[in-house]
Amino acid sequence: MIDERLIRADATKLRELEKVMQEQEHAELLYPIDMKDICIASGAVEGICDAVASLTAGKKVLLVTGPIAFTDNADRKVKERVLELLKTKYDVEWFVVREPDNSIVHCTPENAALVAEHFAGVDCVVGIGGGTMCDLCKYSTYTANHDNPLPLIIVQSALSVNAFSDNSSVMLFSGVKRTVHSRYPNILIIDTDIVAAAPAEMNVSGYGDLIATWTAPVDWYLGNVLGMASGFHTAPSDMIRTQCEELLENSAKLAAGDSKVLYDLANVLTLSGLSMGLADQSSPASGSEHVMSHLIDMASKVRKTGICYHGTQVAVSGINSCIIWDYLLNEFDPKSIDVDKCYPTLEEMEPKVRAAFDWLDDTHSAANECWSDYQKKLTKWHQNKEKFKAFLENFDEFKKTVAPWVKKPEYIAKCMHEANAPCRYSVLNYPVDAKTATWAMNNCHLMRNRFSVIDLLNYCGIWNEEFVQKIIARADSMDAGL
Ligand SMILES: [Zn+2]
Known part of the structure; x- marks a missing residue:
């Protein structure tokens, strides 16, 4: 049972919120x-x-x-x-x-x-x-x-x-x-x-940043189960999930400029920021959807274009991440995985990381930065093999835990359409072309140390260009994606 006081959390009552947090089980993690x-x-x-x-x-x-x-x-x-x-x-x-x-x-x-x-x-x-x-x-x-x-x-x-x-x-x-x-x-x-x-598109950007509520916490939990993340606690997300759900239901009202819904957006958005502070890491609000968006930002200099409103770009990526999570929870077969084939070596991965980022600058500094972070993740993945085996064995239990924390991509896309939020990369305030967006999707897991569902699928040999094309096609069926 979720603490009722968390469900109706109020960002303007900080001391009350702090007290509720102190009373949670495992409050030492907050x-x-x-x-x-x-x-x-x-x-x-x-x-x-x-x-x-x-x-x-x-x-x-x-x-x-x-x-x-x-x-x-x-x-x-x-x-x-x-x-x-x-x-x-x-x-x-x-x-x-x-x-x-x-x-x-x-x-x-x-x-x-x-x-x-x-x-x-x-x-x-x-x-x-x-x-x-x-x-x-x-x-x-x-x-x-x-x-x-x-x-x-x-x-x-x-x-x-x-x-x-x-x-x-x-x-x-x-x-x-x-x-x-x-x-x-x-x-x-x-x-x-x-x-x-x-400008309406800026407030829609905050609404978009909150789409990560349906993917980032599950990425964090997944990382925690696999020994790839630390400090996981449900309270930071429990504090925003219900009010975020209400906000999705009110998407059309937000588009119409309803002042009550705008106030609610301010509250939930502020709580979402606090959720990262409570966890002392951005994991509760930044998972695979953010990293796709980060790659598009990184490419903007070479493409000589501006950086899109953060949240609008995150939300388009969020639809992709919802599709990926939907795949994991409904199509992924743990029995089909040969565990010993899920451990690429550092020597195998380094050229892939470098190939993904080398074109960004002449000095290789982006590729160096990404490889230095990525190799930590890969090393940790090797060290936690037993946890991966246990995860595959207990996959049904994992699914049961995370099922209430995710949303169907079709529902998210429908709400975003109602909120007048851009659902395609090509209609963002600095349109992102198909080549750049596809590159970002293909390579986003190679950028940083943080583990997400995409790393899992990559190590399982599922994540490849063909798989990305399937995500793109499903998003397209919702009038979203590229
Ligand atoms: Zn964000």
Whole structure:
């Protein structure tokens, strides 16, 4: 039985949530939420000075934003409004992060260093923006002082991703996306007047990020059963699954701009971020669907295109991952597997990993980075052979456990259509061509250390180009996929 208090979790009642978590069985696996407050309300941004005062008695505030202007639903300029409010009580410096060629700002260590150059004498950092700006503020303050980072308040500009309320940052290192540990914002402000005015495709992106709820936790559980993951606990996902289900049911209302559903999206999305913090890893909300999306991002530089809205790309990949899970639970035959043939050597896999990523840059840095991470996974896979054997023997029990945690891909695609969420890579805000999307699907398991259902199928000799083509065909039957 799932704790009723988890089913109706409320992101704005942090201390209550913390208490519920402490009372769970195996609570020692859950990490504290190191945030002071989360505010989701109309006009929430008006409390910005009180928020700063609750964190510091100091008077110097650094305001960090990207270059793009945006307004709330009363057409007020958001950044200027926050600046005006802060200036009534504080000495404010406003730093705008820009790329040298004025292209879309990326979350790179170089940009984080630019932000950190402004930290001298500052008492509190206020970041306004989307996921990138939030991650830059988290990462820069954390790397400047791990033990005692500057107080940080984030004003969220859209319900675009779940990562506002977690303690990690997605960084671009040498062109490769990596999730690294950073810190929580002390206070997160989600002003519904601001997020309601965000472009619809950005809020649909947050909705899309939540599609991972139906695949990432099962990937994590699978990894745990096979000895390939650590720290698994059901509470982080139990806390969002029911409300996420309600959100799917309300997909058409979200598309119509229903304010109650928008509030619910804000709550569930924030809880999803907290689920990663509670687990102290992104596994509860990032599995095979995210890694497909990461590969498409990695290819964007070579393709000379922008990076799509994270959640919309994740959701299209999420349909693929739902198809893969549906295969595992309904077609996979554990008796057909010859265990001894499931262990490729490092020497066999290295050329495959390099061939998958070498074309991304002249210096081989992406391929080097991926191989260094992948070989850890392969080594671990070899070390846990007994667990794989036990998994095959107890496959029916495994299926029974995970059945309530997955959804049929057809249902997910139907809901996404109702939400006006893009269901095909080719209609994302930077259209992804069939060749790139197919490459990402074929090779996504080769990118990182984290284990997913795709690794399992790959080691079992099932995952190949033909299998990917079958996924593409099934997605196509739902008006989704390429
Ligand atoms: Zn995500």
